[in-house]
Amino acid sequence: xxxxxxxxxxxxxxxxxxxxxxxxxxxxxxxxxxxxxxxxxxxxxxxxxxxxxxxxxxxxxxxxxxxxxxxxxxxxxxxxxxxxxxxxxxxxxxxxxxxxxxxxxxxxxxxxxxxxxxxxxxxxxxxxxxxxxxxxxxxxxxxxxxxxxxxxxxxxxxxxxxxxxxxxxxxxxxxxxxxxxxxxxxxxxxxxxxxxxxxxxxxxxxxxxxxxxxxxxxxxxxxxxxxxxxxxxxxxxxxxxxxxxxxxxxxxxxxxxxxxxxxxxxxxxxxxxxxxxxxxxxxx
Ligand SMILES: NC(=O)C[C@H](N)C(=O)O
Numbered sequence: 001x002x003x004x005x006x007x008x009x010x011x012x013x014x015x016x017x018x019x020x021x022x023x024x025x026x027x028x029x030x031x032x033x034x035x036x037x038x039x040x041x042x043x044x045x046x047x048x049x050x051x052x053x054x055x056x057x058x059x060x061x062x063x064x065x066x067x068x069x070x071x072x073x074x075x076x077x078x079x080x081x082x083x084x085x086x087x088x089x090x091x092x093x094x095x096x097x098x099x100x101x102x103x104x105x106x107x108x109x110x111x112x113x114x115x116x117x118x119x120x121x122x123x124x125x126x127x128x129x130x131x132x133x134x135x136x137x138x139x140x141x142x143x144x145x146x147x148x149x150x151x152x153x154x155x156x157x158x159x160x161x162x163x164x165x166x167x168x169x170x171x172x173x174x175x176x177x178x179x180x181x182x183x184x185x186x187x188x189x190x191x192x193x194x195x196x197x198x199x200x201x202x203x204x205x206x207x208x209x210x211x212x213x214x215x216x217x218x219x220x221x222x223x224x225x226x227x228x229x230x231x232x233x234x235x236x237x238x239x240x241x242x243x244x245x246x247x248x249x250x251x252x253x254x255x256x257x258x259x260x261x262x263x264x265x266x267x268x269x270x271x272x273x274x275x276x277x278x279x280x281x282x283x284x
Contacts, residue, residue: 001039001281003030003039004260004279005023005027005030005047005278006259006276007022007162008054008162008163009255009272009275010276016275022046023279026043026279029043029046030043030166030168035175036174039175040073045094048069053163054161054164055164055179059180060180061134061137062182062187063142063185064188066188067133068189069085069089069092070179070180070195071093071177071179071194072107073175074177076172076175076263077205079100080106081097082096084113085110086113087128088125089117089126091122095114098116098120102116107196128181137185158184159184160185161212161273163212165177165178165210167208169208169263169265172205174207175208192218193219199211200218200224202227202228204231206232207261209259211256213271213273214255214256217254223244223256223258227240227258230243236268237261238260240260241258241259241269241270244258245258257269259278265282267280267282
């Protein structure tokens with residue numbers, strides 16, 4: 001099993017080593033699986049459980065003080081599953097897999113996604129906020145009221161970084177997945193690129209892609225599909241990632257990171273933020 005993971009594009013972390021150790025552990029979990037699908041789900045589960053990453057527990061807090069999770073998963077045969085804006089679910093990638101395997105849909109949102117996930121044994125009453133996260137949120141003096149009443153505050157404080165993603169390959173099967181709490185202090189109910197196929201993740205039989213960065217700009221440029229398209233045109237994994245990021249920056253002047261694993265097992269990594277931690281195992 002070949003697998004590559006990222007822990008989100010953003011600033012240089014205060015303590016990179018413990019985050020790197022969790023990423024390496026997640027790669028080990030993923031590499032031990034039988035299929036690329038199992039590999040990306042089990043690797044991202046490890047990262048979703050860790051409050052050091054913006055996914056699952058410790059994900060970005062929205063304007064009403066809640067964390068809502070987004071995730072998407074795609075296989076090289078174009079099967080897709082995704083969940084958006086889900087309260088109480090840390091294992092968002094597992095929930096996305098349930099949508100792919102058990103429903104006729106590709107994307108289900110919110111409490112409805114949680115209801116379906118619960119039926120398939122996924123915990124749906126998980127506390128996703130951490131004490132540190134809530135403290136930082138309160139320091140920003142968030143206003144009471146509904147989403148409209150919080151909008152002025154959101155326009156001032158919205159931002160942040162993070163997200164986790166994985167791509168795995170075994171033989172001619174590939175899987176790509178991305179999972180996040182979104183960006184910090186977004187308006188309650190905001191959904192970014194992560195659960196949208198072609199934006200936060202994409203996979204064809206040429207290769208799989210997971211991206212991270214400012215979701216609104218990633219959606220504008222369908223960054224994952226753009227990268228996968230370059231692979232289809234014959235670019236190498238690294239060159240596809242770099243070309244797609246250049247185009248993204250030209251179009252949006254924004255920040256992102258991209259990981260790629262192609263059908264030959266070659267990897268590509270690029271980002272224009274200050275840092276993006278990754279880990280990989282390239283043993284077939
Ligand atoms: N930093 C991130 O990768 C966040 C994610 N792309 C989002 O906008 O929801």
